[in-house]
Amino acid sequence: MLEIKDLSYEYKGGFKALSDVTIKIGDNESVGLIGANGAGKSTLFKALTGLIDFEGEITVDGLISDKKNIAQIRKKIGYVVQESEDQMFMPKVIDDVMFGLLNYGTSREEAVRISDEILERLGLSYLRDRYNHTLSGGEIKMAAIATILALKPDIVLFDEPTSSLDPHNRRMIINTLNSIKSTKIVASHDLDLVYDTCDRIILMNGGRVVKVGGRDEILKDEKLLTDNMLELPLRFQK
Ligand SMILES: Nc1ncnc2c1ncn2[C@@H]1O[C@H](COP(=O)(O)OP(=O)(O)OP(=O)(O)O)[C@@H](O)[C@H]1O
Ligand SMILES: [Mg+2]
Numbered sequence: 001m002l003e004i005k006d007l008s009y010e011y012k013g014g015f016k017a018l019s020d021v022t023i024k025i026g027d028n029e030s031v032g033l034i035g036a037n038g039a040g041k042s043t044l045f046k047a048l049t050g051l052i053d054f055e056g057e058i059t060v061d062g063l064i065s066d067k068k069n070i071a072q073i074r075k076k077i078g079y080v081v082q083e084s085e086d087q088m089f090m091p092k093v094i095d096d097v098m099f100g101l102l103n104y105g106t107s108r109e110e111a112v113r114i115s116d117e118i119l120e121r122l123g124l125s126y127l128r129d130r131y132n133h134t135l136s137g138g139e140i141k142m143a144a145i146a147t148i149l150a151l152k153p154d155i156v157l158f159d160e161p162t163s164s165l166d167p168h169n170r171r172m173i174i175n176t177l178n179s180i181k182s183t184k185i186v187a188s189h190d191l192d193l194v195y196d197t198c199d200r201i202i203l204m205n206g207g208r209v210v211k212v213g214g215r216d217e218i219l220k221d222e223k224l225l226t227d228n229m230l231e232l233p234l235r236f237q238k
Helices: 041-048 070-076 093-103 108-121 137-149 167-179 191-197 215-219 222-227
Strands: 002-010 016-025 030-034 055-060 077-080 155-159 183-187 200-205 208-214
Touching: 002 041, 016 041, 016 208, 030 041, 030 191, 041 055, 041 077, 041 155, 041 183, 070 077, 077 137, 093 108, 093 137, 108 137, 137 155, 137 167, 167 191, 183 191, 191 215, 200 215, 208 215, 215 222
Parallel strands: 030 183, 030 200, 077 155, 155 183
Antiparallel strands: 002 016, 002 055, 200 208
């Protein structure tokens, strides 16, 4: 589904945020992307969605990521960005949830139906007609997740999906992640969430992949985690 080969990226000013990243992710896999602040997680997501001009090769569902294919690739990938406010640009929640669907040619009636369905599934019907700029941090995060899931993308990238969520909504997101069949990459510092939703883990540090392995292999290895400025998931802490 997703192949990343020798991916490197340097921000303007010369900071190298990604170095020789090579990863393969299969259909319907759930992969956790972990690493300290600045490890390169969000930059990797930006490369996958063609938002930055990287070096190396990315192939999505057989399509090489280049100028010619990027529009098609973006249709396959849903990206829940780290700063949810940046993702919402319409006046009301329902407008934002419907926006992508209408943009892809879904009829208005169908877009309303799908949008109401996803809002209900996430327990967000009460936000349907609220103005985005009046929502709390957690409410806007949930609404931003709804706008992406409404599109049923083949691959979903979640960048800190549960930051600012209360325990109820955090649990809602964990259950939702586990119920969707898409290929998922979840970048998070909430390693308990990562443990609950991902089978395989990619550990990054300083723009490089340090280790890829099964969730138990990585998330129970205290030394590996502390060496990379992380900690064991809470449930494994004594
Ligand atoms: N626009 C930018 N210009 C220059 N450097 C940047 C820019 N954006 C990010 N960086 C740097 O690139 C590195 C990787 O950043 P990135 O946002 O990918 O990290 P991250 O793993 O997502 O971290 P976090 O856990 O804090 O979200 C950081 O050192 C960051 O300072
Ligand atoms: Mg980030």
